[in-house]
Amino acid sequence: xxxxxxxxxxxxxxxxxxxxxxxxxxxxxxxxxxxxxxxxxxxxxxxxxxxxxxxxxxxxxxxxxxxxxxxxxxxxxxxxxxxxxxxxxxxxxxxxxxxxxxxxxxxxxxxxxxxxxxxxxxxxxxxxxxxxxxxxxxxxxxxxxxxxxxxxxxxxxxxxxxxxxxxxxxxxxxxx
Amino acid sequence: xxxxxxxxxxxxxxxxxxxxxxxxxxxxxxxxxxxxxxxxxxxxxxxxxxxxxxxxxxxxxxxxxxxxxxxxxxxxxxxxxxxxxxxxxxxxxxxxxxxxxxxxxxxxxxxxxxxxxxxxxxxxxxxxxxxxxxxxxxxxxxxxxxxxxxxxxxxxxxxxxxxxxxxxxxxxxxxx
Numbered sequence: 001x002x003x004x005x006x007x008x009x010x011x012x013x014x015x016x017x018x019x020x021x022x023x024x025x026x027x028x029x030x031x032x033x034x035x036x037x038x039x040x041x042x043x044x045x046x047x048x049x050x051x052x053x054x055x056x057x058x059x060x061x062x063x064x065x066x067x068x069x070x071x072x073x074x075x076x077x078x079x080x081x082x083x084x085x086x087x088x089x090x091x092x093x094x095x096x097x098x099x100x101x102x103x104x105x106x107x108x109x110x111x112x113x114x115x116x117x118x119x120x121x122x123x124x125x126x127x128x129x130x131x132x133x134x135x136x137x138x139x140x141x142x143x144x145x146x147x148x149x150x151x152x153x154x155x156x157x158x159x160x161x162x163x164x165x166x167x168x169x170x171x172x173x174x175x176x
Numbered sequence: 177x178x179x180x181x182x183x184x185x186x187x188x189x190x191x192x193x194x195x196x197x198x199x200x201x202x203x204x205x206x207x208x209x210x211x212x213x214x215x216x217x218x219x220x221x222x223x224x225x226x227x228x229x230x231x232x233x234x235x236x237x238x239x240x241x242x243x244x245x246x247x248x249x250x251x252x253x254x255x256x257x258x259x260x261x262x263x264x265x266x267x268x269x270x271x272x273x274x275x276x277x278x279x280x281x282x283x284x285x286x287x288x289x290x291x292x293x294x295x296x297x298x299x300x301x302x303x304x305x306x307x308x309x310x311x312x313x314x315x316x317x318x319x320x321x322x323x324x325x326x327x328x329x330x331x332x333x334x335x336x337x338x339x340x341x342x343x344x345x346x347x348x349x350x351x352x
Contacts, residue, residue, distance in 0.1 A: 013201065017216050025189065027243075029273075030258070037213065040193050045223045045256045067203075080221045082206070086337055097205075156332045161262055 010068050016042050049137065050090035051078020053145040054099075054107035059122035060142070061107055062129075063098045066118040070134035073170075074121075076141055077101065130172035139170050146176050186244050192218050225313065226266035227254020229321040230275075230283035235298035236318070237283055238305075239274045242294040246310035249346075250297075252317055253277065306348035315346050322352050 020033040025041055033042040053076055054061035062074045077095040081087065095101040099120045100112040111120050123129075125146065133139055140159065148154040160167065196209040201217055209218040229252055230237035238250045253271040257263065271277040275296045276288040287296050299305075301322065309315055316335065324330040336343070 013203075013217055014219055017214050019214065020216075027189075035211075035216075038193050038195065040196075040211075040218075041189055042216075042218070043190055043256070044259055046259060046261075047221045048224065080219070083220055083222060085222075086334070158262070 012069060048081045048087070048090075049078050050081050050085075050087045051076050051094055051141060052091040052103060053141055054095060054101060054103050056107050056109045056111075056122050059124055060128065060145075061095075061099055061101060061111060062121050062123055063113065063117040064119040064121075065116065065134055066113070067116050072118065073134035074129055074132050075134040075138050078137070078141075128172075130170065133170040136164065136167040136170055139167070139173060143173050143176050188244060224257045224263070224266075225254050226257050226261075226263045226270065227252050227317060228267040228271055228279060229317055230271060230277060230279050232283050232285045232287075232298050235300060236304065236321075237271075237275055237277060237287060238297050238299055239289065239293040240295040240297075241292065241310055242289070243292050248294065249310035250305055250308050251310040251314050254313070254317075304348075306346065309346040312340065312343040312346055315343070315349060319349050319352050 016033050019036045020042060021036050022031045023034045024031055025034060033044065034040070035042070061077065063077055064074050065071050075098075077098040078091070079094045079098070081090040082093075085093070092103055095103045095107070096114070098114045098117050100114050101107050101110075101120075109122065111122070113120050128142060130139070133142075137159075140157070144157045192209050195212045196218060197212050198207045199210045200207055201210060209220065210216070211218070237253065239253055240250050241247050251274075253274040254267070255270045255274070257266040258269075261269070268279055271279045271283070272290070274290045274293050276290050277283050277286075277296075285298065287298070289296050304318060306315070309318075313335075316333070320333045
């Protein structure tokens with residue numbers, strides 16, 4: 001995900017403290033963040049964000065973020081998978097936590113802002129606030145949903161490759 | 177992955193030190209591991225292991241692990257994705273690190289043990305040492321490869337769900 005760097009944004013709970021230093025641990029071949037006090041190695045690897053484009057009739061469920069990062073911007077319910085979950089369970093939990101939505105094959109219209117959201121809305125495709133979306137991943141998820149909406153059968157989509165900064169800030173993609 | 181618990185195995189570099197304690201941080205809704213000295217929160221979320229079933233002619237590339245966990249058992253080249261990699265790049269890097277193999281559409285026969293492997297081998301399907309495979313994920317990857325080997329088109333496979341301890345220790349799955 002093309003997230004802003006630490007200097008661009010408020011400190012987040014998962015930012016390591018200043019007494020972590022970059023060093024190549026024994027037996028490794030790349031720099032890791034190592035605690036300068038106890039030598040604990042803070043491995044940083046890609047994490048899985050699970051989410052869902054939830055629809056009710058023709059409308060798409062969006063939630064306005066009440067917390068950093070990207071407080072005040074809109075997103076589809078999504079978040080870091082927890083240990084022991086399937087991706088489906090994680091997407092269901094995030095929809096419950098962020099939009100008080102119980103999702104199955106179709107979401108019900110009974111939704112509300114959860115503690116991490118300022119507002120939720122069911123919006124038509126043409127009303128999506130592209131410039132107000134929280135992350136490029138939200139743009140991709142919505143575009144992929146739109147592209148495969150009428151298809152019975154389609155491949156898994158991957159993130160774009162290359163320099164992802166070209167996709168920041170979020171905006172309406174061409175051709176949707 | 178149905179890994180052994182901490183008590184079953186040697187200490188690993190990514191095990192948190194004993195002065196981390198389980199606590200629910202402010203604004204969270206589940207227990208996390210928190211450093212008792214500096215309050216750093218060690219979030220534990222699923223990580224992505226990228227790997228490849230590499231073939232040369234009809235043979236499959238296996239590597240015998242030289243490091244914990246599961247030292248001495250066999251695996252397909254695979255490991256944790258690093259930041260900034262695609263899954264394909266991660267699988268290529270692991271094949272290079274663990275088996276000195278340059279993989280593209282087909283692996284070349286010029287392979288050797290990397291620093292994390294005791295040995296590598298190109299084995300026929302019927303010679304796979306099922307009871308000596310390092311992880312259940314290796315069993316799944318090989319079974320999925322076998323199932324889709326003749327297919328031009330197939331869906332992404334997911335991990336099995338439910339109690340994964342039924343798959344430990346690794347063994348030959350039914351029907352392959």
